[in-house]
Amino acid sequence: MYTMKEVCRICGRETIIKKPPRFSPQDRYGRYRRCLKKLERGLIHGGDSD
Incomplete structure (x- = not known):
């Protein structure tokens, strides 16, 4: 979830x-x-064309 808050409103974590x-x-x-x-x-694609 995208938020501008400092604390998640769902889980309460920072x-x-x-x-x-x-x-x-x-x-x-x-x-x-x-x-x-x-x-x-x-x-x-990468450069490995072997």
């Missing part, structure tokens, strides 16, 4: 606030992170 990572034009590893996300989602 929630984790998700924040997007900061964007930086100098991000050296952004290209690799985006490629890994695509691999995990199955949008592209």
